[in-house]
Amino acid sequence: MHPIAKMALQRLALGVFTLFVVSIIIAGAVEFLPGDLAQEILGQSATPEAVAAFRAEVGLDKPPVERYFSWLGGVAQGDFGVSLATKRPISDLIAARLGNTLFLAGFAALIAVPLAVTLGMLAALYRNSWFDRLVNVSTLSSISFPEFFVAYVLILFLSVGYGFDARWVLAVLGLLLLVEGGGAVKSALKDSGRFSFIGAIVGVLGLALVVNAVFSWWTYQVEPVQAFPSISNISPNTPFGERVYRSFLPALTLTLVVTAHMMRMTRASIINLMASPYIEMARLKGMSPGRIIFKHALPNALAPIINVIAINLAYLITGVVVVEVVFVYPGLGQLLVDSVSKRDITVVQGCCLIFAATYILLNLTADILAIATNPRLLHPK
Amino acid sequence: MTDNTVKPADPTALSADAQAPRVEQESRWTTAMRAFRTAPLTAWFGMIVILLYILVAIFAPALAPFGEREIVADAFEIPDDTYLLGTDQLGRDMLSRMIYAARNTVGIALITTILSFLLGSFLGMMAAVMGGWTDNILSRIVDVLMSIPQLIFALLLLTIVGANVVNMILVIALLDSTRVYRLMRAVGMNIVVMDYVEAAKLRGEGLVWLIRKEILPNAMAPLIAEFGLRFCFVFLTIAALSFLGLGIQPPTADWGTMVRDNAQLITFGEIIPLYPAAAIALLTVAVNFVVDWMLHRSSGLKE
Numbered sequence: 137m138h139p140i141a142k143m144a145l146q147r148l149a150l151g152v153f154t155l156f157v158v159s160i161i162i163a164g165a166v167e168f169l170p171g172d173l174a175q176e177i178l179g180q181s182a183t184p185e186a187v188a189a190f191r192a193e194v195g196l197d198k199p200p201v202e203r204y205f206s207w208l209g210g211v212a213q214g215d216f217g218v219s220l221a222t223k224r225p226i227s228d229l230i231a232a233r234l235g236n237t238l239f240l241a242g243f244a245a246l247i248a249v250p251l252a253v254t255l256g257m258l259a260a261l262y263r264n265s266w267f268d269r270l271v272n273v274s275t276l277s278s279i280s281f282p283e284f285f286v287a288y289v290l291i292l293f294l295s296v297g298y299g300f301d302a303r304w305v306l307a308v309l310g311l312l313l314l315v316e317g318g319g320a321v322k323s324a325l326k327d328s329g330r331f332s333f334i335g336a337i338v339g340v341l342g343l344a345l346v347v348n349a350v351f352s353w354w355t356y357q358v359e360p361v362q363a364f365p366s367i368s369n370i371s372p373n374t375p376f377g378e379r380v381y382r383s384f385l386p387a388l389t390l391t392l393v394v395t396a397h398m399m400r401m402t403r404a405s406i407i408n409l410m411a412s413p414y415i416e417m418a419r420l421k422g423m424s425p426g427r428i429i430f431k432h433a434l435p436n437a438l439a440p441i442i443n444v445i446a447i448n449l450a451y452l453i454t455g456v457v458v459v460e461v462v463f464v465y466p467g468l469g470q471l472l473v474d475s476v477s478k479r480d481i482t483v484v485q486g487c488c489l490i491f492a493a494t495y496i497l498l499n500l501t502a503d504i505l506a507i508a509t510n511p512r513l514l515h516p517k
Numbered sequence: 518m519t520d521n522t523v524k525p526a527d528p529t530a531l532s533a534d535a536q537a538p539r540v541e542q543e544s545r546w547t548t549a550m551r552a553f554r555t556a557p558l559t560a561w562f563g564m565i566v567i568l569l570y571i572l573v574a575i576f577a578p579a580l581a582p583f584g585e586r587e588i589v590a591d592a593f594e595i596p597d598d599t600y601l602l603g604t605d606q607l608g609r610d611m612l613s614r615m616i617y618a619a620r621n622t623v624g625i626a627l628i629t630t631i632l633s634f635l636l637g638s639f640l641g642m643m644a645a646v647m648g649g650w651t652d653n654i655l656s657r658i659v660d661v662l663m664s665i666p667q668l669i670f671a672l673l674l675l676t677i678v679g680a681n682v683v684n685m686i687l688v689i690a691l692l693d694s695t696r697v698y699r700l701m702r703a704v705g706m707n708i709v710v711m712d713y714v715e716a717a718k719l720r721g722e723g724l725v726w727l728i729r730k731e732i733l734p735n736a737m738a739p740l741i742a743e744f745g746l747r748f749c750f751v752f753l754t755i756a757a758l759s760f761l762g763l764g765i766q767p768p769t770a771d772w773g774t775m776v777r778d779n780a781q782l783i784t785f786g787e788i789i790p791l792y793p794a795a796a797i798a799l800l801t802v803a804v805n806f807v808v809d810w811m812l813h814r815s816s817g818l819k820e
Binding site: 154157158161162165166272273276277279280281282283284285288289291292296366450453454457458461462472473475476477479480481484485487488491492495496 | 559661664665666667668669670672673674675676677679680749753756757760761762763773776780783784785786788790791794795797798801802804805806809
């Protein structure tokens, strides 16, 4: 058998085993942790008979092992049992919502992945330039933002018509260019005694931007933007275009949150790679930067980049929960949160299992792809 | 005892040795001072912001114009001279609650992080020092705990034990300690194989002494940076859970809950719900800036 195929099968088996262990935890947590669920759901005033009847109805009276295997058997056939709160089959609740969540996450990933990888590479190549520093500060900030903060800022500017003043951005950019250009002129004068024209042009451009922004604040008001809906209500028969339009803001929120992470990690892994001896050798031989990057660095950078993408797609899974709640998006995250506050444990278990399975699957795919692009990983030291 | 067996060949070497600790302390002090002087703007910004938050949290009762739970006016009053940030959905002063929340939210996040660190670094250290079965079992448990996304796992556990502050602190501390464990174990493993640890073992030092005197001092730098990172992560998780209504419960003032309670205002183009969210964002940005600088400094030799 081909070594990579063999490795993929091994990883797959390991993934299935992990999923099995995870399912035991998800099902078993109810047994091991304190608190009588039946009593708590029915309230303190419930009679012992009512509690016993409830237990029998849900199947809590059977021994844990038997309950676990009948649950697992059902899950394998796509039957997650019934909701404690609504008595409806969980599979019906999950089916439509899972599709919605995958659509949202896919939408966000489609924008975020190319954007983050390109920007991360640029930041790594132009390391310690003002672009790199700007990227560093802004990604570090947006990593630190809670998802709901990003979401509400977007709603404010793009949905409810608070009026986004793009001149702020221009003014800040101008200020940066001014400082950078001035610095270039100064250091060129100090180092070689020559006047840096490029630095001067950048500086003047920055000054023009700042002056323009300051003057326009006196002269006119910006139009408020009400471009996108702040609530993404989607039903199964919403046409595709409408669906994209309505889920634009949640997707953009997720994109912003994930891009920052992904970019920083791409940048770090490329910098790490560019510091390795064979790249230095190529540089010393006088090879052109483009050739170094595409011929020498990129093939070896693929594995780390794939890893970065997978980690962040897995991160999307948790991000999706909060973002769905903010935008009242009918997805799995929303269902999970609702069920947690109702303490509807069977639904929570179902959702958790799906989230965990996606997470394991993503990590598994990343592992296999990373090894496929870099066969050296087949033989760990 | 070791002092008697090792005899320095040169008496001047001994006196230099005797002076060494003092000299080293001075130089450490000067390095710290130099580090502060050369700190980038972002790190300064971070340190000042963190200091401000600490001051606000400590002096909350003195700073807040009204009580934490005091209903002072009608619901959703617009900001004016008395209520600088307006009032919330029950008519409590927004600014006062923001100030008290600095105490509650940051305090709870700090307690959780400390708990998670105590647990994680203790177990990680055990795994590194003892190795063998202890290491294997602990590491496999951690692997399994980490194979479920953290927020999702927290939601599952909170469903079972019930969503309240104490349970949330315990659940997040437990789940987050897996990350601390990983780091402590990795750092500890590297130190355990050092010659000086071997020497201490051969001298017959006990486990506690090994950990306190040989391993911990050398693991401090990465651990402190990690503490900042974990704090950010825990802080954001708690904010997210509170925002979802599953974390810190009313009437305790808390930034995440405040965003949730006043979120409807945003659809009218009011930015009030953004203030508590921005308070969360600003603190995490500040901590991240400082941690970034510390990490950059400690990895400075490699670059």
